[in-house]
Amino acid sequence: MSITIYVPCDSSAISLGADRVAVAITKEAEKRSIDIQLIRNGSRGMFWLEPLVEVVTDEGRLAYGPVQVSDVVSLFDANFIKGGSHPLFLGLTEELEYLKKQQRLTFARIGKTDPVSLEDYVKNDGYRGLRNALNLPQTDIVKAVTDSGLRGRGGAAFPTGIKWNTVLNTPSEQKYIICNADEGDSGTFSDRMVMEGDPFVLIEGMTIAGLAVDATQGYIYLRVEYPHAHKALDTAIEKAYEAGYLGNDILGSGKVFHLEVRLGAGAYICGEETSLMESLEGKRGLVRFKPPLPAISGLFGKPTVVNNVISLASVPIILDKGGDYYRDFGMGRSRGTLPLQLAGNIKHTGLVELAFGLTLRELLYDFGGGSASGRPIKAVQVGGPLGAYLPESQFDTPLDYEAFAAIWAVLGHGGVVAFDDTVDMAEMARYSMEFCAIESCGKCTPCRIGSTRGAEVMDEIIKGQELDKNIPLLRDLCNTLLNGSLCALGGMTPYPVLSALNHFPEDFGIDDKANAA
Amino acid sequence: MTDSSSMQATIQEIITTLKNKPGALLPILHGVQNALGYVPAESVPTIAKALNLSRAEVHGVISFYHYFRDNKPGKHTIHLCRAESCQSMGGKQLENHVKTRLGIDFHETTADGKFTLEPVYCLGNCACSPAMQIDEEIYGRVTANSFDSAINETEELA
Numbered sequence: 001m002s003i004t005i006y007v008p009c010d011s012s013a014i015s016l017g018a019d020r021v022a023v024a025i026t027k028e029a030e031k032r033s034i035d036i037q038l039i040r041n042g043s044r045g046m047f048w049l050e051p052l053v054e055v056v057t058d059e060g061r062l063a064y065g066p067v068q069v070s071d072v073v074s075l076f077d078a079n080f081i082k083g084g085s086h087p088l089f090l091g092l093t094e095e096l097e098y099l100k101k102q103q104r105l106t107f108a109r110i111g112k113t114d115p116v117s118l119e120d121y122v123k124n125d126g127y128r129g130l131r132n133a134l135n136l137p138q139t140d141i142v143k144a145v146t147d148s149g150l151r152g153r154g155g156a157a158f159p160t161g162i163k164w165n166t167v168l169n170t171p172s173e174q175k176y177i178i179c180n181a182d183e184g185d186s187g188t189f190s191d192r193m194v195m196e197g198d199p200f201v202l203i204e205g206m207t208i209a210g211l212a213v214d215a216t217q218g219y220i221y222l223r224v225e226y227p228h229a230h231k232a233l234d235t236a237i238e239k240a241y242e243a244g245y246l247g248n249d250i251l252g253s254g255k256v257f258h259l260e261v262r263l264g265a266g267a268y269i270c271g272e273e274t275s276l277m278e279s280l281e282g283k284r285g286l287v288r289f290k291p292p293l294p295a296i297s298g299l300f301g302k303p304t305v306v307n308n309v310i311s312l313a314s315v316p317i318i319l320d321k322g323g324d325y326y327r328d329f330g331m332g333r334s335r336g337t338l339p340l341q342l343a344g345n346i347k348h349t350g351l352v353e354l355a356f357g358l359t360l361r362e363l364l365y366d367f368g369g370g371s372a373s374g375r376p377i378k379a380v381q382v383g384g385p386l387g388a389y390l391p392e393s394q395f396d397t398p399l400d401y402e403a404f405a406a407i408w409a410v411l412g413h414g415g416v417v418a419f420d421d422t423v424d425m426a427e428m429a430r431y432s433m434e435f436c437a438i439e440s441c442g443k444c445t446p447c448r449i450g451s452t453r454g455a456e457v458m459d460e461i462i463k464g465q466e467l468d469k470n471i472p473l474l475r476d477l478c479n480t481l482l483n484g485s486l487c488a489l490g491g492m493t494p495y496p497v498l499s500a501l502n503h504f505p506e507d508f509g510i511d512d513k514a515n516a517a
Numbered sequence: 518m519t520d521s522s523s524m525q526a527t528i529q530e531i532i533t534t535l536k537n538k539p540g541a542l543l544p545i546l547h548g549v550q551n552a553l554g555y556v557p558a559e560s561v562p563t564i565a566k567a568l569n570l571s572r573a574e575v576h577g578v579i580s581f582y583h584y585f586r587d588n589k590p591g592k593h594t595i596h597l598c599r600a601e602s603c604q605s606m607g608g609k610q611l612e613n614h615v616k617t618r619l620g621i622d623f624h625e626t627t628a629d630g631k632f633t634l635e636p637v638y639c640l641g642n643c644a645c646s647p648a649m650q651i652d653e654e655i656y657g658r659v660t661a662n663s664f665d666s667a668i669n670e671t672e673e674l675a
Contacts, residue, residue: 012642015657028594047644126674184639185598192641224547224584225596227653262540263547266584267639282542282568284581300539342644351642372606381601385638419605422524431604435638442583 002035003081004056004220009115010043010196012189017068018051025053026070032076042197044111045351046098054093056178057083061091075345098367103329105337106314107190107353110197115365118243121200127245131317133208134253141212142168145315147323149335154180154271155412156384156488157334157401160315163234163305166295170303175215177206178280178299178306181222181229182264182271185384187415188453190339191309193351195222195229198313199236203259205312208319209244209305210257218259219299221276221481224266233261268439272487273306275441286443287487308413310339329355334400344381344417345371354399361395364418375420379428379504382414385435386492388499389425410495425504429497430458436493447490454497464509474501521559527552528560532567542568542578546585555586582634591626591633592600593671595619596650602643606658607619611647614661631672 007013007022022038029036044052052065053075061501062083064075071088078086090096093111104110113120121127133141134154146161167175179202183191194202206218222230237259240246248256270279270497274288277299292478298304314336318326327335340363342349347369363368364377371377379389388409390397397403404411419428433454440447457474460466485491501508531548535541545564549556556579565575567640579585597615598608619627619634642648645657649664651671656663 011655012645014659015642015648015655017644045644115531148627183641186639187602187643189641218633220568225637225650228655249562262543264584265546266637267541267582279543280540282540282578283574284577341643344646406536414644417602417605423605428601428604431601435600475523 001213002037004037004039005081006039006041006054006056006293007051008043008111009194009228009232011041011226012047012227013050013052014228016047016066018048020069021051021053021067021072024069028072028076034076034081036081039114041113042098042110042115043193043351044093044105045107045193046096047349048347049090052090052093053080054359055081055083056315059083059092062091063096064088065090098350101367102353103328103337103355104353105317105329106194106201106310107198107319107339107351109201110193113243115196115197115199115232116239117166117243118200118236118239125320126200126316127204128212129316130204130208130245130421131251133211133319134251134287135253138168138212141208141319144318144323145212146446147320148314148326149323149333150311150314150318150326151334151401152308153310153314153338153413155410156186157216160307160311163295163307163506164209164213167215167291167303167305170296172303174217174300174302175213176299176304177209177213177215177218178273178276178304179206179218179220179271179312180271180276180306181220181226181253181309182276183226183309183413184223184268184271185386185413185415187343187417188380188384188413189343190227190341190351190414192226193339194309194313196232199232201227201313201316202233202309203236203240203246205315206259207250207257208315209307209312211250211255213303213305215303215305216256216258218257219280220259220261221264221280222261222272223264230261230263237261245461247362251458265439268435269441269487269489272489275487276306277304280429284441286441287489289486298436311412322422331355331357331398331400332402334402338399340399340414340416342368342416342418345373345377345420346416346418347372356400359396359398360390360406360416363399363416368418371418371420373420373422375422377418378421378423379419379425379500381417381419381428381496382415383410384415385432386410386488386495387412387415388495389503390499391429393503408495410492425500426458426462426509427507429500429508430455430462432493432496432500433458436489440489444484444486444490445484446481446484447493450477450490451493452484453477454481454493461508467509471501471508519619524553524557524559525563529562529658532564536567542570543573546579546582550585555589557588592631593652594633594634594635596637596640597623598638598642598646598648600639600640600643603647606646608647611661611664615649615664618661618665632668
């Protein structure tokens with residue numbers, strides 16, 4: 001009987017050699033005349049163990065990792081296809097502590113299935129949400145999403161149901177669903193993992209959104225830096241069309257929904273929804289004034305739902321199991337689960353999906369195992385390049401939108417980047433200003449000019465020049481950016497800059513915290 | 518056919534296939550850059566005419582996006598991540614090594630025309646920092662040594 005072996009096709013796994021391992025396993029099996037079926041699955045999200053090879057046995061799926069090409073012969077010698085003992089043997093995948101402690105709703109299938117197999121998707125609860133939605137009035141679909149408490153997972157945390165309701169109630173001949181897949185924040189990769197590891201869940205979520213608000217066309221605006229996600233999405237969309245899950249007559253219901261992937265071109269600002277729509281229209285990605293809201297006048301001036309990948313990928317389970325099921329996870333006004341991404345200087349980097357409420361410290365140490373370098377963790381940036389730096393004294397903050405807002409920080413898209421004590425926070429503050437200058441769309445003056453001036457002031461501060469003048473100047477500049485910018489790029493660059501200054505004044509050449517204030 | 522007329526034929530073909538899509542400019546620019554490696558200045562009037570735009574508008578879009586380039590890149594393009602997560606794992610030191618090893622700065626091409634070096638702000642490989650991309654191939658936990666062997670391997674393939 002054929003032996004089933006899984007080797008991930010996730011691009012992080014590939015970056016560590018998964019493609020080569022897959023080839024080596026196939027060749028070695030041929031050489032030994034062993035009949036195997038090699039499936040490229042998504043990643044389980046435990047990147048210190050990638051490439052993670054799994055073998056299907058009578059006991060369940062057994063894991064070996066991290067596997068390099070040079071380990072393949074010895075794995076076969078150890079009879080790993082029958083679960084043989086080997087230094088890389090990890091046991092049953094599902095029993096691994098890191099995975100077992102998680103609450104995977106949006107990531108339920110990722111790592112288990114073949115991402116581009118529609119059959120696998122349907123067999124593992126896929127398209128149940130869409131089938132339910134097809135039998136519901138539109139207001140009930142929107143109600144389920146509203147009841148679930150789902151808030152935009154892209155970072156802004158706006159209630160998804162309210163957005164959908166506005167589009168539903170805005171009459172128009174044409175409406176659009178846009179998936180914002182321009183995941184440009186450093187430290188984030190959950191969108192990428194979904195698109196590479198379970199593209200059908202995003203397609204299903206967008207189709208449900210289309211049904212809910214009467215939109216017949218969807219676009220996935222994908223960053224060009226994600227070629228593997230692009231391939232997976234294109235393949236999955238083609239299969240969904242062939243099987244009647246997309247097109248002019250979805251599952252014989254007479255409902256219409258078309259979907260296309262459009263590529264960005266390396267502009268961070270296009271992750272801002274109005275800039276993204278300009279880009280989709282074929283223009284420079286300049287930020288638009290709001291109002292009008294995209295829900296009323298969005299893409300090509302039509303009512304448009306713009307949602308993040310994780311938001312849309314969370315919709316199928318809500319329509320399958322009900323809004324209440326999803327809402328029962330979480331704390332306060334942060335309902336459901338958040339796929340957190342542990343990145344940077346962390347021993348056990350990876351994807352951790354949990355209900356809101358875990359503390360940052362638990363995430364960093366219980367899951368992350370502390371720093372990769374073995375040195376103390378000095379600062380953690382949560383929520384991408386526009387998120388604040390948190391010092392050790394704030395590590396007990398629960399991962400919850402409101403708790404983070406209360407300490408002038410952002411949870412954002414759930415990306416967590418740790419730095420050890422070798423980091424110079426003044427350099428990081430300078431980088432934030434430089435990044436803002438590089439990526440500013442140029443429409444508003446505070447962001448366009450302020451970011452360049454900010455980098456110049458930081459240069460002087462780093463050289464120790466006229467600190468008594470330059471520190472107040474930096475604060476004043478941040479105040480202008482904070483209050484005078486058109487969008488979050490200029491408006492939030494002060495978060496990393498000022499949090500670095502306030503929490504780590506010594507790196508700016510200031511002796512005590514009182515002087516920094 | 519001369520080089521220039523075959524280039525125009527390629528551009529024309531891409532335009533014909535894509536020009537009726539709503540918001541066709543970015544798909545066309547991607548098509549041209551995929552085919553030619555860059556978006557040559559000669560293509561701007563052709564694209565502008567087909568989409569009923571001014572040449573300034575097309576040029577404005579090309580220059581807005583970091584990914585589109587108006588000059589020919591080297592045989593291989595290296596995208597090295599400069600973002601925070603990679604910095605936390607020694608990205609800055611790696612950047613110095615890469616620049617010294619190739620003898621070029623960002624946005625430059627080696628004298629032998631083999632490699633172009635571009636910065637990138639996140640490849641979504643933050644769990645395996647520092648990261649880089651050579652053409653479409655992604656690399657994680659890059660060290661000075663692993664960078665050198667990746668370069669050597671890419672050269673051998675060429």
